[in-house]
Amino acid sequence: MAKEVTFSVNQVEDEQVKPSLLADLRELFKAGVLMANVLPVFTGFWLAIRLTGLSFSDHLSLLLLTIIGSTCVMAGALIINNWYDVDIDTVMRRTQKRPTVTGHMSLKTVLWLGILLSVTGMILLWFTSAEAAFWAFVGWFTYVWLYTMWSKRRYTLNTLIGSVSGAVTPLIGWAAVSSTFHFIPIVLFLVMFIWQVPHTFAVAIRKHDEYKAAGVAMLPVVHGIDITKRQTTVYIACLFPLPFLLAELGVAFVLLATLLNIGWFIFAVRGFFMEDHLKWARMIFLYSLNYLVIFYVAMIIVTAVF
Template identity: 60%
Template structure:
């Protein structure tokens, strides 16, 4: 079926610069959002183990380069496989797989090479970090992209696993992830966060997902059911900062305030008639929420750089 789609979706007009093609191909914003938790996990492992930053700079670079390539490879393969969906959806029509700027065969090759080189580099860190990298890659490429995305509304849960392992990669490059509660809490934060974040996207792009036949929750169950799920996951975020008391009260208080604000936004969703505007506000809030939390984690452990 994939080959049948390929024959009909490759225009021949080259529309974008090489830099733009790369940006769309690797989904640059998504890539950055996944690499930041890797960095955070590594720095927190340094902080809690008492290790020095200077003494592990080489390991940090290997971890960041390797994980970035693995994640980029998975995102590129996702673009290759989802070309039929991306052709229908307005927000993805600039991807080179749709415009024809890069052939699908080349895209698949790039995805495989990036993934392979990334895994090779990760082997120079630790076996555990490499394993988490593989779990994230396999879950995103096969379990999410190729299996569940087009079939089940709970594809979001599966996709969330791939993003949630990122801090485990960073931590495990230095210390076993199951030796401390912090990396497990980081996993839970990202896993839970991705649910309302993805619901926001699905509600904003409801018409496109429906036209593409993607089984997102709003498309199958409607907006009200989606908002109930949304609210449930935001409430689940509330206790998590209190497991990170070792990061200090500034972090715990900031995280709690962010959770309260998100809860208020959730409640407003049940009263609004403009679902698109509410979903857009929720989307941008969710993006800032995660970045603030993980950057703050780095800031509160800043003395490791000295």
């Protein structure tokens, strides 16, 4: 009888800690990363509509197709990344809840899900414009092949290569409406590209020991934290001229973006005087998240109000 009671208690505990399917999918899709990439897609779409004089309400179906298509492509790329990196994810504590590691989903199922979402997203974007589908493919190919399968484990340049995949997101949104042969989407690409480098460096410092154990060639693991701090500061400084190239969006936006850059640069410089590297990296990481949201939402607001 005692054994039966013990088994029942353990069974209840297992049911309580066992992740739900929704939790598994959230880990598989890297929900936070996925949502962070949807905002630039929408902003690119919105700016293309506003700056070309089109009606936003007349293009809601196009917006829906663009958001769903781009989200599917990005989700597919992230899932394939999980499939390929299962050995790394098993070592790193931050990724050990992914269903590829826990075994809640078979690797074959994960791979086919990633392929299915990728292809579906490309097809949906093709119905918006061939150029939008092209930029989505550039992002997918860069993330899956050039970053995940080629450079991530070999070269510290993996951060720059991976940044290209995130930087095309505003181009996808813009291209669904109009040609990206325009100054604004090019600048948005540069902002996203440069922003991702200090953001990723901050993550790499915070998870230094995990990346080292997994054999991932992140900059602080290979060349040390001091040089990572210096490069973080340099990349943030590279953001300074970009708001002035977006003067078409108005003085208020240029001023706000410049203040954001100054604030981030000050936090970066503080790193040279702080011995607590983890605390500094957390500051840079949190600021980068707020920077991205404020920067892109501000562009929507100023073009909606003014």
